Amino acid sequence: MDFSYETLVAFSKSWGLFYMMGFFLCVCAYAFWPRNRNRFDRAKHSILERDDTPWQK
Amino acid sequence: MLANLTSSERQYALILASAVALAGVAMAIMGRSDVLGVHGVIVMLFGGGIAWVVMTSFYGPEPTDDRTASYYDDPIKVGIVLSMVWAVFGMFMGVWVAAQLAWPNLAFDAAWSSFGRLRPTHTTGVIFGFGGNALIATSFHVVQRTSRARLAGQVSPWFVLLGFNLFCVLAVSGYLLGITQSKEYAEAEWYADLWLVIVWVTYFILYIATIARRKEPHIYVANWYFMAFILVVAILHIINNLALPISLGHAKSYTIWPGVQDAMVQWWYGHNAVAFFLTAGFLGMLYYYLPVRAQRPIFSYRLSILSFWGIVFFYMWAGSHHLHYTALPHWVQTLGMTFSVMLLVPSWASAGNALLTLNGAWHRVRDDATLRFMMAAAVFYGLSTFEGSFMAIRPVNSLSHYTDWTVGHVHAGALGWVALITFGSLYTLVPSLWKRERMYSATLVEVHFWLAIAGTLIYVFAMWNSGIIQGLMWRTYTEEGALAYSFVDSLVAMYPYYIARAFGGLLFLIGAVIGCYNIWMTVRATPLAATRADVPVQPAAVPGE
Numbered sequence: 259m260d261f262s263y264e265t266l267v268a269f270s271k272s273w274g275l276f277y278m279m280g281f282f283l284c285v286c287a288y289a290f291w292p293r294n295r296n297r298f299d300r301a302k303h304s305i306l307e308r309d310d311t312p313w314q315k
Numbered sequence: 316m317l318a319n320l321t322s323s324e325r326q327y328a329l330i331l332a333s334a335v336a337l338a339g340v341a342m343a344i345m346g347r348s349d350v351l352g353v354h355g356v357i358v359m360l361f362g363g364g365i366a367w368v369v370m371t372s373f374y375g376p377e378p379t380d381d382r383t384a385s386y387y388d389d390p391i392k393v394g395i396v397l398s399m400v401w402a403v404f405g406m407f408m409g410v411w412v413a414a415q416l417a418w419p420n421l422a423f424d425a426a427w428s429s430f431g432r433l434r435p436t437h438t439t440g441v442i443f444g445f446g447g448n449a450l451i452a453t454s455f456h457v458v459q460r461t462s463r464a465r466l467a468g469q470v471s472p473w474f475v476l477l478g479f480n481l482f483c484v485l486a487v488s489g490y491l492l493g494i495t496q497s498k499e500y501a502e503a504e505w506y507a508d509l510w511l512v513i514v515w516v517t518y519f520i521l522y523i524a525t526i527a528r529r530k531e532p533h534i535y536v537a538n539w540y541f542m543a544f545i546l547v548v549a550i551l552h553i554i555n556n557l558a559l560p561i562s563l564g565h566a567k568s569y570t571i572w573p574g575v576q577d578a579m580v581q582w583w584y585g586h587n588a589v590a591f592f593l594t595a596g597f598l599g600m601l602y603y604y605l606p607v608r609a610q611r612p613i614f615s616y617r618l619s620i621l622s623f624w625g626i627v628f629f630y631m632w633a634g635s636h637h638l639h640y641t642a643l644p645h646w647v648q649t650l651g652m653t654f655s656v657m658l659l660v661p662s663w664a665s666a667g668n669a670l671l672t673l674n675g676a677w678h679r680v681r682d683d684a685t686l687r688f689m690m691a692a693a694v695f696y697g698l699s700t701f702e703g704s705f706m707a708i709r710p711v712n713s714l715s716h717y718t719d720w721t722v723g724h725v726h727a728g729a730l731g732w733v734a735l736i737t738f739g740s741l742y743t744l745v746p747s748l749w750k751r752e753r754m755y756s757a758t759l760v761e762v763h764f765w766l767a768i769a770g771t772l773i774y775v776f777a778m779w780n781s782g783i784i785q786g787l788m789w790r791t792y793t794e795e796g797a798l799a800y801s802f803v804d805s806l807v808a809m810y811p812y813y814i815a816r817a818f819g820g821l822l823f824l825i826g827a828v829i830g831c832y833n834i835w836m837t838v839r840a841t842p843l844a845a846t847r848a849d850v851p852v853q854p855a856a857v858p859g860e
């Protein structure tokens with residue numbers, strides 16, 4: 259197949275934009291999803307716990 | 316160090332080291348008098364030396380205590396020491412090349428000490444030697460602590476650390492011997508590149524395997540940055556270094572990329588080396604050591620996630636801003652410029668997140684030079700990314716490109732951000748790793764801080780001045796439309812700034828030497844901290860299962 263320069267530019271200007279927007283929305287959804295709140299809060303505080311051994315089964 | 320390895324692991328280490336030594340012999344035989352031959356001898360000695368160390372305690376007693384009950388810190392300790400050794404070497408080379416620009420006689424008329432050969436020993440020494448070892452060491456620390464799991468290997472962490480240093484040694488010695496691929500930040504030749512691929516893939520697998528052992532469902536954000544750093548550097552390194560050697564017995568190779576594609580691939584690599592080597596990994600440090608040192612959680616965890624994906628996605632497209640006004644298609648330049656400007660958003664989100672974390676703990680920042688290192692690093696990160704986004708705008712770049720302004724931008728990032736965050740992290744890490752109450756001398760940390768700040772400011776201001784003067788002199792026309800200044804005129808105008816830069820760099824170097832002494836004395840002299848409650852976690856005590 260032969261792609262012309264114009265085809266590629268048209269493709270990236272349209273679909274490239276949509277895919278970036280879509281990606282952006284997914285990341286926002288992940289970051290702000292209410293159910294993730296606890297998880298993030300735990301993660302944020304977990305590194306401050308003062309215990310220097312690995313967990314054991 | 317070897318006391319932690321079982322006898323089968325020692326065997327395994329011995330086999331690996333011997334295999335490296337044998338590969339060195341093969342290189343020496345095939346390369347003969349070519350640089351490849353010299354490198355063969357270096358590889359042989361390196362592998363042989365390690366094999367010898369393994370053999371000396373080969374029949375030592377087996378480790379007795381349960382290794383899964385503690386973290387694996389030996390490779391981290393060695394990594395920190397190597398990082399500081401490379402810091403002194405690389406920065407000394409920096410001061411030397413800086414002095415050569417002011418006083419060219421300092422090349423002493425020898426080939427190996429000419430500017431062109433010493434300059435890459437500086438960049439490789441500081442970026443890969445100093446930065447790389449610090450990244451490997453801190454990533455091993457952070458991944459274990461945040462996953463609450465021991466590293467997923469006993470020999471592989473050593474393989475990664477020592478293998479990476481072998482790469483650095485091959486790279487730096489190669490430049491002094493006069494070989495280069497002529498690709499900035501990727502100057503090392505094909506065999507060293509192949510070796511680095513093996514080392515780096517091992518690093519990635521080790522990191523993922525350790526994360527897989529974690530207890531928490533969520534992976535702390537610092538690990539995301541470290542993973543992005545490891546993964547993307549692997550991709551960049553492989554694609555940019557695709558090359559064919561002229562024969563298996565020669566160090567010289569030719570890249571498979573032709574002409575302008577080569578330029579684009581090189582600066583896609585070069586810019587993402589800045590993004591993922593000099594930024595993502597160090598952001599990983601920032602997101603762990605800054606909250607730990609300040610004893611405050613990161614201001615906004617969500618923001619850290621958003622800026623992570625922003626940085627990862629935008630940086631990939633920005634490389635073409637290094638090639639403004641070249642044969643590269645105009646729209647590719649525009650694309651790079653646009654993404655560079657957008658990059659400011661996630662970059663400032665990270666810098667702001669760090670500074671807001673400190674909001675409310677400013678008294679600590681005032682009293683604790685270690686925390687101040689990290690605060691200053693965040694400020695310089697904000698400054699240099701702002702400057703970068705500005706310089707990426709095509710008309711601005713027409714003034715800054717080829718001038719010392721670029722060098723000033725580089726070192727605002729490299730000294731102000733990369734080196735300061737590293738020193739801050741190491742000063743946090745060293746006492747906790749060696750189980751000491753604190754660093755040997757808080758005063759020396761303070762002295763180091765002020766030397767580093769003074770050095771950075773002198774360096775950066777000198778280069779801004781000289782860069783803008785250069786840029787303006789090169790575009791000043793007389794009324795007849797001829798250039799008003801010759802190149803030599805602009806060179807003469809640089810002279811005072813080059814002296815100032817060398818002086819600023821010297822201050823920075825002295826600071827690093829003081830840091831080495833302080834770390835050394837902490838390891839040697841300070842008494843052990845009273846051991847804290849050192850009991851393993853009871854699974855029932857951990858909520859969220």
Ligand code: HEM
Pocket residue numbers: 406407409410411412413414416434437438441442446499721722725726729730733734816817819820821823824
């Ligand atoms: C002691 C402090 C330092 C001094 C005196 C110094 C000096 C220099 C000099 C003279 C150059 C060559 C500039 C030219 O060709 O015009 C240079 C380039 C460079 N240095 Fe440094 N440096 C220092 C520290 C660092 C550190 C810590 C890093 C990285 C973490 C670093 C990264 C770089 C890079 C990436 C370049 C290449 C810049 C470019 O090609 O535009 N330097 N340095």
Ligand code: HEM
Pocket residue numbers: 499585589593594633636637638655656658659662696699700701702703704705706707708712715716717721724725728729732733
């Ligand atoms: C938003 C972030 C950033 C952007 C948009 C950016 C943009 C730029 C631009 C436009 C140049 C000049 C290219 C030229 O004229 O040849 C440049 C050079 C450079 N920047 Fe940045 N920069 C950013 C952040 C950083 C950071 C944090 C560092 C870190 C340490 C850094 C290190 C470098 C280096 C090493 C070069 C020199 C490359 C060379 O020519 O050898 N940049 N950057």
